[in-house]
Amino acid sequence: MKIVYGPVSSWRLGKSLGVDLICSKEKICSFDCIYCQLGKTFKKTSQRNNFVSIQELRTEILKALQTTIPDVITFSGTGEPTLADNMDLAIQTIREVSTIPLAVLTNSSLMNKKDVINTLKKLDIVVAKLDAPNEEIFQRINQPADNISFKETIDGIKKFKKIFTGKLALQIMFIRDNVQYAEEMARLIKNIEPDEVQINTPLRPCPIKPLTEKQLKLIEEQFKIKGLNTISVYTSKKPKTTPLDKMELIKRRRTEV
Numbered sequence: 298m299k300i301v302y303g304p305v306s307s308w309r310l311g312k313s314l315g316v317d318l319i320c321s322k323e324k325i326c327s328f329d330c331i332y333c334q335l336g337k338t339f340k341k342t343s344q345r346n347n348f349v350s351i352q353e354l355r356t357e358i359l360k361a362l363q364t365t366i367p368d369v370i371t372f373s374g375t376g377e378p379t380l381a382d383n384m385d386l387a388i389q390t391i392r393e394v395s396t397i398p399l400a401v402l403t404n405s406s407l408m409n410k411k412d413v414i415n416t417l418k419k420l421d422i423v424v425a426k427l428d429a430p431n432e433e434i435f436q437r438i439n440q441p442a443d444n445i446s447f448k449e450t451i452d453g454i455k456k457f458k459k460i461f462t463g464k465l466a467l468q469i470m471f472i473r474d475n476v477q478y479a480e481e482m483a484r485l486i487k488n489i490e491p492d493e494v495q496i497n498t499p500l501r502p503c504p505i506k507p508l509t510e511k512q513l514k515l516i517e518e519q520f521k522i523k524g525l526n527t528i529s530v531y532t533s534k535k536p537k538t539t540p541l542d543k544m545e546l547i548k549r550r551r552t553e554v
């Protein structure tokens with residue numbers, strides 16, 4: 298399995314070249330979201346570890362940038378990217394060979410950890426997941442690893458916002474379990490003041506039905522009323538892209554790109 302994949306046509310980031318620091322055939326994540334496009338989490342953990350070789354990453358990224366010029370290089374893939382203990386070194390390595398903005402799609406669960414914060418603050422764009430307004434809905438939708446709580450997750454996002462000089466976007470997957478909490482979520486997120494709120498619903502095949510365009514529009518209104526800057530999966534434009542290797546892309550049919 299290759300570390301670098303895509304470029305992906307992303308409704309939130311444009312032409313995005315993916316970097317998968319987990320690179321596992323089976324998903325390794327600190328969550329087991331009920332809508333996850335990758336199926337059940339194979340290994341649910343909050344323990345950080347090294348999964349890929351940085352030397353291989355360097356070789357692959359140099360090769361990919363010879364044939365494609367993405368808008369952004371994004372850490373994403375077959376699990377939660379911040380579980381990779383060598384993410385800091387990966388950022389440093391990519392910065393040495395490219396000036397393209399660097400982003401991450403994270404589930405936010407490790408954003409209260411000092412080492413993770415110190416790594417994430419080196420990125421240009423952090424897209425952080427927040428699907429729930431309280432512990433009960435958090436457990437129901439995201440099914441986190443045992444030692445991860447809603448309170449610590451949201452505290453981590455708040456702390457990070459205070460020190461981060463790049464763009465912080467919050468991504469919310471709206472489904473039947475949290476649709477009635479849109480107003481509460483908007484109030485909660487207003488306190489964080491992210492640069493952008495990304496309103497999503499699972500449009501790719503998964504066991505959970507997506508909300509309709511009309512429902513998502515009403516939800517988006519709740520955020521706009523609060524003065525928050527929003528984008529929505531139904532209305533955002535996606536650029537045309539040609540993947541370097543179609544199979545590598547299929548292996549990571551992630552809902553969040």
Ligand code: SF4
Pocket residue numbers: 324326327328329330332333334335338375376377404552
């Ligand atoms: S949607 Fe993302 S955070 Fe949730 S289980 Fe899948 S990979 Fe993990």
